[in-house]
Amino acid sequence: MYDFAYQKPASLADAVKALGADGEAKALAGGMTYIPVLKQRLAKPSTIVDLSGLGLTGIKVEGGKVTIGAMTKHCVVAASAEVKAAIPALAALAGGIGDEAVRHRGTIGGSIANNDPAADYPSAALALGATIVTDRRSIAADDFFTGMFGTALEQGEIITAVEFPVPTKAAYEKFRNPASRYAIVGVFVAQTSGGPRVAVTGAGQGGVFRHSAMEAALAGNFSAAAIKGVKTSPDDLNGDIHASSEYRAHLVGVIAGRALAKAG
Amino acid sequence: MGFEGIGASVRRKEDSRFLNGRGNYTDDINRPGQLHAYVKRSDRPHAKLNGIDILAASKAPGVVAIFTGADMAKEEIGGLPCGWQIHNKDGSPMAEPPHPVMAVGKVRHVGDPVAVVIAETKQQAKDAAELLEIDYTDLPAAANMTAALAAGAPTVHDDVAGNICYDWQIGDKDVVDGVFAKAHKVVRLDLTNNRLIPNAMEPRAAVGDYDVNSGEYTLYTTSQNPHVIRLLMSAFVLHLPENKVRVVAPDVGGGFGSKIYHYAEEAIVTWASAKVRRPVKWTAERTESFMSDAHGRDHISTAEMAIDAQGTFLGLRVSTQANMGAYLSTFAPCVPTYLYATLLAGTYKTPVIYCEVKAVFTNTVPVDAYRGAGRPEATFLIERLVDAVAYDTGIDRVEIRRRNFIPADAFPYQTPVALQYDSGDYQTTLRVALQNADWDGFEKRRADAKSRGKLRGIGISTYLEACGIAPSAVVGSLGARAGLYEVANIRVHPTGSVTVFTGTHSHGQGHETTLAQLVVEQLGVPMDQIEVVHGDTAKIPFGMGTYGSRSLAVGGSAMYRAMDKIIAKGKKIAAHLMEAAVEDIEFANNTFKVAGTDKTKSLTEISLAAYVPHNYPIEELEPGLEETAFYDPKNFTFPGGCHIAEVEIDPETGVVHVANFTAVDDVGRVVNPMIVEGQIQGGVAQGIGQALLEAAIYDDNGQLLSGSMMDYTMPRADNLPNFNVATENTMCTHNPLGSKGCGEVGAIGSPPAVINAICDALKDYKVRHMNMPATSGKIWTIINAGINAG
């Protein structure tokens, strides 16, 4: 780790100011991604702005929406009775992130802001048509994820909450990387008021993406059978030592089918 | 307190401190005034090292000193020595290029040490290391054996033409070729043994502490064999008198072979602490472990079995390429030769065997012994080849093994590849394993799996290994540059309690418990009055350490001999005290007794007399009750047995689930059944890891792709089944304990059982062989090709 200054502001306004005033300052949430980055000396921030004093935690279900504070930990979402009742797939997804230690530190805001191409939450946000609320605006998930590790966030912009509209049906299924246990392929399927949505994580070269061919196939019939023949091209998919792009393309179909079967 | 002698599952004494965070590992050791070392490593697989400008780095805050390979060369510091010399087919010695502690002139693998920065804190050392200006000229790399052996390949060492370390053979090629020429059938298999990265839980660490006043050097290090490190480092590298060097290997958190070797950092911190006149500490980060701990395995082989019409093995012919990495690690050359080719008879009476092995230098981390060392490679080859024979002939897999086993009444059995097995009963371990695994009920389980859409398979491996390494004269004649005896000193204290000073080293095996049980058994002293001391050259006699499952068979035997001497001396004292003839004194249950009388003296009374020799035969007998024995075994020991894996494959994803695993091993006398079971479970876990998950992968340029836990798949609990472990033991005939060893059997026997089970599960897809690791992606490719082919 390189030396850095540390601040723990008590208000959102102060945090925004601290981050806005210094282009080299960086927000810290659970640190499960960013602290390893620091330890490997892959980043050299001037100041770390710890978001844990801002009170951005908590879960609220109202008006057909589940709103989760950005600093809410994975373990809290996984155990939440409200989330389990409203969007059980979301609670299950949170419970399948990393391991127990990671779930007790990592946050939804950190995960969404980081947009790791193999992370789980981005698929839920995209498939459920979530809204990412920040200190200055609301961003639709469709506009938020802009490619591998890329988001629509401006420098110093802080996610405060993520709003998930409650779907009619939803499920998440994940094929784990055997080493890291992130997703090699993760598919979140949802039947929403705007129609079926399918988001795929782990597989795409550009990070999480919507599978429009599957969504089209599901329009009339939200079931595993409906996507049977739908092909996924390996062309834009990742290939690495764990899985070739062809294998990933195949898995997208299998895992999507399993998610749909689970969604019922 | 119940029975605690041989055969009791006594709880491990050491676990209380390990589980309560009270272990004393090398990184827990901090010396007054200690500095921190950061080793700057090459990020290039192969490059000319033109020079290192240390100026900016040396001015960085906290920096005390910076040393490079050139600095060590100026002081004529030696290279890291190799402890085993192999000879080529033509009788000439192997190529043994220098292995500088830090690179000189060239770097040869990613991770090769280039410089060391010593500073007040580790952070400062790391900060300064970034300011080192290293002038490299990149060279093309030989990233794997195929590349290294290709015409015009880059040479890893300029004076080693063709990158060949040695081209060795065992057996009579003409005789074996003759058998093949006349055979009914020849079954051939090409196979690889995947390269592994050991990943002990505790990363390597070393603290060097030079005492200006006495001129003594103390090295605290994560080692399996502190005396060997002292010898190698003082005699070959730093040229120091051994009496001025103390090596302490305190609690060590796993080794699996990777902590046998003398590593650069040990020499660096020891040497540097004298230069800077302060203690110097280095602890590996996990990333460094991946690129600097010796890797394991990495063979490419062709194996052929000549058979007659009944499937009788007539001859075995093997050609192997073994990756040495960029330099020869301490024992690397013996692994693919005397720990490998000599095992190729396995459990079978194959009458003639020929094996040739080419050892190859590549621009990768050095490869050396890793749990099993050579024997897993041999076992995988044989047990896969036997299944291939079954596949090609249609003879049942179990039947073909039964037909070719060395029968139980044939021991001692001389194999055609040098070893003489002393004991074993392979039909029995097979029979019991088949029972325990419910082999006969398998087809029902297969059908049940099929109804759930799963492909189920069962696989068997009837393996043998040689451990308890080994007779010094024999290994010496095979090229070892070290003795392989073991030593124990037994000190009975005046009040009858006992301290054992053993030359073996415990790094997770539970010696403090197992070895104490030997004392309970032989001297009748209760467990809580026995201490086992190991790991400090200032305390223990000169021992060879722990590897090759040798601690009990060799080290325990040394203890037995030492305790025999204690009893013999005790009898003399007892005879004096009880005014009887020595021949009439019996010893049992902690008590000396005059035969046929009720006159007795406890061991405590005798030891007290020995240390307070008032009424004592002082003319004939020295005072004290402390004995040392050096035990050099007559032979290796030969554990063996049968492993059966049952797997279920999800044909949609290719994921393999190990449903059942049954092991029936012959490990000789079992001292602590619980510890033996734990050793076998751990070994099998590593074997399943090798079979399904683990692979060190380099890209074609020599960069390590699987360089972290994010990409190198260690087995975890959810990858493993419940183990069904049992032993069916025959006794080792040549050591006093009858023990053979259990540390490696799990890792040796299990990988082919798993792969055989996978091939069985995929039999509808005509899978005759599959290399490890059998990842889901590979299996899906096979299934997919089958499906696509219609």
Ligand SMILES: Cc1cc2nc3c(=O)[nH]c(=O)nc-3n(C[C@H](O)[C@H](O)[C@H](O)COP(=O)(O)OP(=O)(O)OC[C@H]3O[C@@H](n4cnc5c(N)ncnc54)[C@H](O)[C@@H]3O)c2cc1C
């Ligand atoms: C061993 C391990 C296994 C893991 N496995 C998985 C897995 O299976 N699936 C998975 O999805 N993830 C996994 N993760 C990642 C984990 O979910 C992380 O917690 C998550 O990616 C980041 O969340 P964090 O709170 O730790 O963020 P941090 O690491 O603190 O921050 C990550 C990034 O987001 C920024 N950031 C954080 N919060 C905000 C905010 N509110 N507004 C704006 N920017 C912000 C930070 O500046 C930083 O750039 C794993 C991590 C580890 C260490």
